[in-house]
Amino acid sequence: MDASLALAVSVPLIGGLLATALPKRAQGLGLLASVATVLVVGWVMAGVWQQGSLHAELGGWAAPLGIALAADGLSAALLGMAALVALGVGIYASGYFRSADADRHFWPLWLLLWAALNGLLLAADLFNIYVTLELLGLTAAALGALTGTVDAVRANLRYLLVGLLGSMTYLLGVALVYTSYGTLDLGLLSNALEPGPVAATALVLMTAGLALKAALFPLHFWLPPAHANAPAPVSAALSALVVKAAFYLILRLWLDVFAPVVTPSAAGLMGMLGALAVIWGSWRALRAERLKLLAAYSTVAQIGYLCLFLPLLQALPPGAERDDLFVALVLMALTHGLAKAGLFLAAGLVQRSAGHDRIDDLGGTAQHMPATTFTIALAGTALIGLPPSGSFVGKWILMTSALESGQWWWILVIAIGTLLAAAYVFRVLSRAFNLEPTPRSFVTQARTEVPALLLALTSVAVLGLAADPLWRLLGAGGGA
Amino acid sequence: MEQLLYGGAGVILFALGLWAFLVYEPLLRKLIALNIMGSGVFHLLIAIAERGELPPDPVPHALVLTGIVVAVSATALALAMGRRLEDDSGGR
Numbered sequence A: 001m002d003a004s005l006a007l008a009v010s011v012p013l014i015g016g017l018l019a020t021a022l023p024k025r026a027q028g029l030g031l032l033a034s035v036a037t038v039l040v041v042g043w044v045m046a047g048v049w050q051q052g053s054l055h056a057e058l059g060g061w062a063a064p065l066g067i068a069l070a071a072d073g074l075s076a077a078l079l080g081m082a083a084l085v086a087l088g089v090g091i092y093a094s095g096y097f098r099s100a101d102a103d104r105h106f107w108p109l110w111l112l113l114w115a116a117l118n119g120l121l122l123a124a125d126l127f128n129i130y131v132t133l134e135l136l137g138l139t140a141a142a143l144g145a146l147t148g149t150v151d152a153v154r155a156n157l158r159y160l161l162v163g164l165l166g167s168m169t170y171l172l173g174v175a176l177v178y179t180s181y182g183t184l185d186l187g188l189l190s191n192a193l194e195p196g197p198v199a200a201t202a203l204v205l206m207t208a209g210l211a212l213k214a215a216l217f218p219l220h221f222w223l224p225p226a227h228a229n230a231p232a233p234v235s236a237a238l239s240a241l242v243v244k245a246a247f248y249l250i251l252r253l254w255l256d257v258f259a260p261v262v263t264p265s266a267a268g269l270m271g272m273l274g275a276l277a278v279i280w281g282s283w284r285a286l287r288a289e290r291l292k293l294l295a296a297y298s299t300v301a302q303i304g305y306l307c308l309f310l311p312l313l314q315a316l317p318p319g320a321e322r323d324d325l326f327v328a329l330v331l332m333a334l335t336h337g338l339a340k341a342g343l344f345l346a347a348g349l350v351q352r353s354a355g356h357d358r359i360d361d362l363g364g365t366a367q368h369m370p371a372t373t374f375t376i377a378l379a380g381t382a383l384i385g386l387p388p389s390g391s392f393v394g395k396w397i398l399m400t401s402a403l404e405s406g407q408w409w410w411i412l413v414i415a416i417g418t419l420l421a422a423a424y425v426f427r428v429l430s431r432a433f434n435l436e437p438t439p440r441s442f443v444t445q446a447r448t449e450v451p452a453l454l455l456a457l458t459s460v461a462v463l464g465l466a467a468d469p470l471w472r473l474l475g476a477g478g479g480a
Numbered sequence B: 001m002e003q004l005l006y007g008g009a010g011v012i013l014f015a016l017g018l019w020a021f022l023v024y025e026p027l028l029r030k031l032i033a034l035n036i037m038g039s040g041v042f043h044l045l046i047a048i049a050e051r052g053e054l055p056p057d058p059v060p061h062a063l064v065l066t067g068i069v070v071a072v073s074a075t076a077l078a079l080a081m082g083r084r085l086e087d088d089s090g091g092r
Helices: A003-021 A023-051 A073-096 A100-122 A126-144 A150-181 A186-192 A197-214 A223-229 A232-257 A264-287 A291-315 A320-354 A363-367 A370-384 A390-404 A409-432 A446-465 A468-477 B002-023 B027-048 B058-090
Strands: A054-057 A068-071
Touching: A003 A023, A003 A054, A003 A068, A003 A100, A023 A054, A023 A068, A023 A073, A023 A100, A023 A468, A068 A073, A068 A100, A073 A100, A073 A232, A073 A320, A073 A446, A073 A468, A100 A126, A100 A232, A126 A150, A126 A223, A126 A232, A126 B058, A150 A186, A150 A197, A150 A223, A150 B002, A150 B027, A150 B058, A186 A232, A197 A232, A223 A232, A223 A291, A232 A291, A232 A320, A264 A291, A264 A409, A291 A320, A291 A390, A291 A409, A320 A370, A320 A390, A320 A446, A320 A468, A370 A390, A370 A409, A370 A446, A390 A409, A390 A446, B002 B027, B027 B058
Parallel strands: none
Antiparallel strands: A054 A068
């Protein structure tokens, strides 16, 4: 059973190597590897569903010397979301790139990124997290610069440098941890950890590095240009998955490993930064002139929402309510991942069809593509948090917990953010519906439109109306 | 005492690198600064590997080796992208 964990990392990696070795068949091999990876991830999820958590020691070497992989409810849920988004992005990319060259360069990097992401979600020690984090940053920057335009290269070079700064800071934190505890294994560490200056410094350093990578306000400055200038399938993956991966690590450290070190004021500070991110990100999204820039700023805001959960999780005592809040946090992350992927893919189609993505001039263009416009609307529903989307449930539980733990002020932030989100989504939609006659066929280019639509639809319908299994998946995980 | 000296030097190197990264604009200086930050961390890791009479702890050494590989590849990618930018702006 444990072989599934190693396969989840190695299948996309082997696919990427094959795509590098046989560039002419890159697309076919890439799609094949994508399907295989989705199947393996399904296997991992089934294992977690049945057993609560999985653990594998590579080569039979046990911690603290060996490299271990582990999966619990949280990582399984994110693995599943990543697999869905990655499959959608892969199918979309196979119909998106016009030049064979771009297509050939896309697949090896893309599969390597997926392997790094799976490795990061499954890593069970701090140093392997560093390695996968670096791999993720390198592949993400290379993919983002794939178009080769000066803007894209400049934005992604900055992203790369910022990412390196983040991982160096994280690595210094790791070195401090090893200095005082002599282990890097997450499980051993959470038992050994005691509140103290060294542990606190290490947590601050690691969090600062990860916040830089997760684009947490005010360290978000690099995100909008990098994500808005990347090719559409890449921006979808960057916004939905790569940023989320860094946030997953913050979550893992704050709720799991370093839980004894976290004080209410530290969690409150994270919530405060989250609140500023929600308001600033939503405001900039409303003022954005281009559709992809709007989507990128909305990502900044959505990361902010996720941080709002931290002070509440800190305040609530362990129990059913806290578990609910934790599932709501994961539900928000999953919903945003799927919705933002759908939105970026749809924005790429609009941009391709119109030749630009200036929101004010979108007019009839969007109306020529009913399925794409519908995708934008559905993704918007999830970003605002309207029922029946997953983020409606998430925000509902978030606000209930804010009231119950007496931290009512977060509700104001959520309300402002939601209103701004509604404003920026409807601003796009109002441009999309004008007087032009609507074409007869709903779908105009199935290969690219359908994956985008399905991702957005999943975020609204599946995660909202059928979120129940997530409780079981995460409840079974026990963990944080 | 020696351990503290080496480890402390590592932390100082990290701080110097961070300062240079934030202050200087040119890509090359930023990259060198990042590499100095990396060297600072590696310094610290090598310092904590010392265990007195016992042979040194191999784990930090392995970490440093991996870290060097990562730093080299990251530097190479950044240089390639910087080169591309320079070619593009020089060609006009």
